Amino acid sequence: MKKARIFSVSNQKGGVGKTTTTINLATALAAVEKKVLVVDLDPQGNATVSVGAKRRLGSKNSYTVFVGGENLKDCVCATDIPYLYVLPASKELLGVDIELADSEKPQFYLKKALEQADDFDYIFIDCPPAVGLLTMNALAASDCVIIPVQCEYLALEGVADLMKTINKIKKNFNPSLTVHGIVLTMFDGRSNLSKSIVNDVKEFFGDQVYDTLIPRNVRIPEAPSHGIPVMLYDYKSAGAQSYIKLAAEVLKREREFLIHG
Numbered sequence: 001m002k003k004a005r006i007f008s009v010s011n012q013k014g015g016v017g018k019t020t021t022t023i024n025l026a027t028a029l030a031a032v033e034k035k036v037l038v039v040d041l042d043p044q045g046n047a048t049v050s051v052g053a054k055r056r057l058g059s060k061n062s063y064t065v066f067v068g069g070e071n072l073k074d075c076v077c078a079t080d081i082p083y084l085y086v087l088p089a090s091k092e093l094l095g096v097d098i099e100l101a102d103s104e105k106p107q108f109y110l111k112k113a114l115e116q117a118d119d120f121d122y123i124f125i126d127c128p129p130a131v132g133l134l135t136m137n138a139l140a141a142s143d144c145v146i147i148p149v150q151c152e153y154l155a156l157e158g159v160a161d162l163m164k165t166i167n168k169i170k171k172n173f174n175p176s177l178t179v180h181g182i183v184l185t186m187f188d189g190r191s192n193l194s195k196s197i198v199n200d201v202k203e204f205f206g207d208q209v210y211d212t213l214i215p216r217n218v219r220i221p222e223a224p225s226h227g228i229p230v231m232l233y234d235y236k237s238a239g240a241q242s243y244i245k246l247a248a249e250v251l252k253r254e255r256e257f258l259i260h261g
């Protein structure tokens with residue numbers, strides 16, 4: 001039985017590049033023949049649509065697996081990209097906070113569900129922009145977290161709260177959870193604000209920040225409407241190339257984690 005490395009891609013701030021980072025890292029790893037599952041845990045279902053799958057109501061989606069106890073293997077869909085699979089989202093995820101509120105250990109539902117994922121190398125969980133039970137379940141089920149931070153005004157707003165949540169989950173539910181890295185997204189080389197945000201984030205988080213900067217690139221928002229990640233939509237674009245570089249950096253950190261723990 002293979003044990004997948006599980007990554008949450010999380011930041012409670014909306015629109016910072018969580019979904020874009022999830023699907024492009026997943027695609028880059030699938031391109032080197034790693035078997036990858038994207039778990040779409042956001043009721044918006046953007047990751048699902050961005051890899052060419054459909055949001056599913058009623059059955060065989062991340063909600064029915066996670067809350068309904070349906071078998072994960074029956075609900076995972078293959079995509080047109082070899083080695084890349086997705087567990088589609090459903091709007092029913094919106095009710096999870098209320099539905100699980102009174103259950104015992106509501107933070108562990110996803111962890112239990114993902115124990116059935118025994119033939120993937122990597123699992124990427126696309127989290128919603130909120131720190132409710134969905135994100136807590138993702139963090140409790142994960143080995144590590146990738147935090148996208150947008151190079152914009154108030155970039156760090158929310159990250160401090162996310163760090164608090166990560167520490168709480170670490171302390172109470174998942175002691176081995178680590179921050180894999182912070183990725184700066186939508187960087188604009190012509191903007192002094194963008195540059196000063198990069199400096200601030202690096203000053204604050206030091207080595208946790210990946211060297212790769214994801215530039216603001218018009219091909220990135222164009223790609224989802226074609227149901228393919230930017231890497232397939234326009235391989236040569238600066239956006240695609242930056243995510244390939246980021247994937248290499250993620251794998252390098254993975255090797256370092258393996259060696260040094």
Ligand SMILES: Nc1ncnc2c1ncn2[C@@H]1O[C@H](COP(=O)(O)OP(=O)(O)OP(=O)(O)O)[C@@H](O)[C@H]1O
Nearest residue numbers: 014015016017018019020129186215216217220221
């Ligand atoms: N590097 C980039 N350059 C240009 N546009 C980008 C870039 N990264 C993301 N975008 C666009 O910005 C928007 C928000 O990105 P994305 O959906 O990945 O963020 P998110 O954090 O998942 O948002 P949400 O919090 O709503 O889930 C999308 O329209 C996306 O296509």
Ligand SMILES: [Mg+2]
Nearest residue numbers: 018019042046
């Ligand atoms: Mg998203």
